[in-house]
Amino acid sequence: MRTYIADIEKFEDGMEVTVQGWIQEMRKIKNLMFIIVRDNTGIIQITVKKGSIPNYDELYEITRESVISVNGLLNKKSISRSGTEILASNIEILSIADTPLPLGVIDRVSADFDTRLNNRFLDLRKPEHLIIFKFESQLLFGIREYMNRENFIEVHTPKIVGAATEGGADLFGVEYFEKKAYLNQSPQLYKEMLISSGFDKVFEVGPAFRAEKENTVRHLNEFTSIDMEAAFIDDKKAMEYLERAISYAVNRTIDIMGTDLDRLEYHIDRLEPPFPRITYEESLKYLNNQGLKLSFGDDFSPEANKILAQKFKGFYFITGWPTDMRPFYTHPDTNPRLTKSFDLQLADIEVTSGAQRIHNYRMLEENFMKKGLNKNDFEFYEKAFKYGMPPHAGWGLGLERLVMNLLGLNNVRESTLFPRDRTRLSP
């Protein structure tokens, strides 16, 4: 039976174990060799003496990153660095790696990010990269757990849609038999329709596509969006759900894998809601006091966001964005120039955008006009507002951006397995 390398510490000296994994490293001294085997949980030294296994000579010639299955006795009094080794009695070669590797897994030379992405399967063998996705998995599990406890229904809405909706963002066109279709930029309209359906609280985790020709370290053309929408709540309540979901998920993940994260130099702090809040207009005033020249209606440049990040550290909300800066479905505040909207920032990056939504049919129609949208494109959506739509609010959270910033990564592609950006379509 296979044992994961991390579990070996629980075993007693002299026990028989089987580990399976990749040959990370070999040190060969003619009649003796040391093989460092790696699996998804760790590494261990395998000690092989000539004569101790039948296929010694064959194994002596094997290449790094080949896959083997090792059976042997545990020696916990080894002089190896970890103090533990397996004295192999049988080693089965399962797969032989070609040489040279297009990218060294443990080589003492760096590789360009482009080279790493071109050979992502090898790049992800590095524990410091693998753990980003273990982290993401745990984080998402925590968010799901929180949402479930709050009685949200997880849903799946179409990613192929018929109309280029929402205005603003460019969409990717696709051929859909004899019709023109698009890859959806967000589940926004569908979430809202489900609110009309009486689902009450919905959330979705899925891909979102944006055909924007960006070339930055924080944009992708395909990313994972965690979207939520709930009936009979306002923007304030939506913010509460958000900060609680994130705090719960982060704290839970630290409990589960905090020591692993620390060991690989990812340092992350526990969170305590509520997160600080600042209004758009207050931010504007603050930024102008810091020497910027921003007027009402201006978006915050990366420079502005960095200044705000210094003030707040960690997470903070910017609330009350101007109407002109928000999509047509955003609910206005009592001051019609402002909306009941918010962004959640982590360091200098926006990770969530949310708001209370318009639920009044007439108001929605007016907004199509104001934003220069063709209401015919939205008929399927608008209909859901005509026959009983409760007030509602929600948000969309960018998973890769969240992970990127929590772990202090410098590029959103680092927290994306196979990123799709302006030029990259493979692997």
Add this chain to the structure above:
RNA sequence: GCCCCGAUAGUGUAGCGGCCUAUCAUACAGGCCUGUCGAGCCUGUGACACGGGUUCAAAUCCCGUUCGGGGCGCCA
């Protein structure tokens, strides 16, 4: 879309008109070695993105192409 920058062995780099038959590291191949742990030592293989031009001479200068990086705009 705009603006900068870059491309040299598998990987990462040095070189920036003649000293380049191109540096170093790492990887790879071969050899020596019974306890290594960034093992060590010896030997070897391996590269100037592509196409034009300038020049007596181009990895080096100029133009174009392709590919890539970063910033801005915009956004999650």
